[in-house]
Amino acid sequence: MTTIAVTGATGSIGRLTADLLTGAGLRPRLLAPRPQRLDTDLPTARCDYADGSSVRAALAGVDVALFVSGREDADRLSQHRTFVDAARDAGVQHLVYTSFVGASPTSGFTLGHDHAATEASIVESGLTATFLRDNFYAEVFGHFADGSGAIRGPAGRGRVAAVSQRDVAAVAAHVLGDPARHADATYDLTGPEALSLDEIAAHLSAVTGRPHRFVDETLDEARASRAGHGAPDWQVDAWISTYTAIRDGELAAVSGDVERLLGRPALTFRDALVGTDA
Numbered sequence: 001m002t003t004i005a006v007t008g009a010t011g012s013i014g015r016l017t018a019d020l021l022t023g024a025g026l027r028p029r030l031l032a033p034r035p036q037r038l039d040t041d042l043p044t045a046r047c048d049y050a051d052g053s054s055v056r057a058a059l060a061g062v063d064v065a066l067f068v069s070g071r072e073d074a075d076r077l078s079q080h081r082t083f084v085d086a087a088r089d090a091g092v093q094h095l096v097y098t099s100f101v102g103a104s105p106t107s108g109f110t111l112g113h114d115h116a117a118t119e120a121s122i123v124e125s126g127l128t129a130t131f132l133r134d135n136f137y138a139e140v141f142g143h144f145a146d147g148s149g150a151i152r153g154p155a156g157r158g159r160v161a162a163v164s165q166r167d168v169a170a171v172a173a174h175v176l177g178d179p180a181r182h183a184d185a186t187y188d189l190t191g192p193e194a195l196s197l198d199e200i201a202a203h204l205s206a207v208t209g210r211p212h213r214f215v216d217e218t219l220d221e222a223r224a225s226r227a228g229h230g231a232p233d234w235q236v237d238a239w240i241s242t243y244t245a246i247r248d249g250e251l252a253a254v255s256g257d258v259e260r261l262l263g264r265p266a267l268t269f270r271d272a273l274v275g276t277d278a
């Protein structure tokens, strides 16, 4: 009997994945920094990527784990490396990691650098790996809009093949249910269409009933419009690079991996929004 763990279980991807595994009759162990927030009869454990001893204890006896990338943090890569080392020490055989499309040390989306380095650390650890390289989540674009419904950023006429979190979770559950078939595989998880931000704004308007619009910015305007947040430079760079990576075509490729793995088409951007708080 394979023991499965799901990290980030208090978050969107972890929760959706755990629900699908449970629906398939499996009983994953749910891990999170604050597991007391979980309302479940499944086994739970505290798991903070920065705290290797919590990871080792949480993963004791686990064969395969979904490793959901941690929250944006200047120290995120070091936290991920701590998690990977602790997973290996705990005897885990296989990690399924939520990475990012085109993850590379030179990704235009700056957080792609951490994803590439995390992938490398998993490979170097000797653990079996499956990398789910996710495009931007369709469900997050509504949260990029300001109070007037404007999504501002230097994306120009670039396109993005955003993927639904529901599809990412469905693929994760599919892989965790039969991990050996996906050993050392890398999947690009995208939606079925690449949309401009003008088109995304139109879908958001239609689904939410609130007007949305895309406002193209220069780089200087992007810095100025984010200055009031008081965020550190690395984070402002990451936010702006969300748009410049789209502008430069790095997120536009449509992959058939969701459909190949699940045997049904990937959700469209509009379908992904239905039933969410977008």
Ligand SMILES: NC(=O)c1ccc[n+]([C@@H]2O[C@H](COP(=O)([O-])OP(=O)(O)OC[C@H]3O[C@@H](n4cnc5c(N)ncnc54)[C@H](OP(=O)(O)O)[C@@H]3O)[C@@H](O)[C@H]2O)c1
Pocket: 007, 008, 009, 010, 011, 012, 013, 014, 032, 033, 034, 047, 048, 049, 050, 068, 069, 070, 071, 072, 079, 098, 134, 135, 136, 137, 138, 140, 165
């Ligand atoms: N592709 C995209 O568009 C996109 C967009 C946003 C984020 N992401 C990345 O994808 C991940 C999953 O997305 P999501 O929507 O499920 O995010 P989410 O709803 O914010 O959930 C993240 C989960 O990871 C846990 N977590 C965060 N940092 C951790 C750490 N250092 N150690 C242990 N657990 C930690 C959180 O615990 P708490 O609930 O206690 O915080 C939560 O359970 C995010 O964490 C982020 O790295 C991708």
